[in-house]
Amino acid sequence: MTDKLSDLPQIDPLLFDRAISHERLQSVPPAHPPRILMLYGSVRERSYSRLATEEAARLLAAMGAEVRIFNPSGLPLPDDAPESHPKVQELRELVLWSEGMVWCSPERHGAMTGIMKSQIDWIPLSVGAVRPSQGKTLAVMQVSGGSQSFNAVNQMRILGRWMRMLTIPNQSSVAKAWQEFEEDGRMKPSAYYDRIVDVMEELMKFTLLTRGNADYLVDRYSERKESAAELSARVNQRSI
Secondary structure, X not given: OOOHHHHOOOOOOOOOOOOOOHHHHOOOOXXXXXXXXXXXXXXXXXXXXXXXXXXXXXXXXXXXXXXXXXXXXXXXXXXXXOOOOHHHHHHHHHHHHOOEEEEEEEEEOOEEOHHHHHHHHOOOOOEOOEOOOOOOEEEEEEEOOOOOOOHHHHHHHHHHXXXXXXXXXXXXXXXXXXXXXXXXXXXXOOHHHHXXXXXXXXXXXXXXXXXXXXXXXOOOHHHHOOOHHHHHHHHOOOOO
């Protein structure tokens, strides 16, 4: 198998933790690599949130994860199309497939973009009695055109909590992102790049620790008292 570190020239191979494993974390290994879904919040031709996401995806693949990146281009506004829309179905199927996620948004007008929020809004809180996002790990990142800010990642943390996800402590915020990428789209070596490495390492560790136990970790007494029909009715309120 081709050494995946050969595609990561910014990495010091003597320091990179590519041996993140169940054995080291004393967890039970399931039958497949960790499944990570990555969402980004811009459809510009040169989207820095997409470029940062692709760098993070390379790192996760080198650590042993199976990674899929969702392209938001063509995703309709929430409630402006039926749930059967192909892009909506693609997104929801990827959410069900995943065990962890990475959300990366530009900061626009001091907030995450509408494109980022639309993707999250299309993820249902419940499908019947199944919560698609509940118990999955989450890492949040943002890119900014100006000085460093944390508005977008802070908002995404609130959304992650609302979606009942296990949001890791670390996060990434890349300031003046237009300076941080080469013409070919690869990220330059920097403290910002190193932080993305840190965040992806932490995401892998939390995912390995919690997968297989996620349903139990977020199991709730109050919800065990509800029927599946009652649960579905409560979390899928169409009147608001």
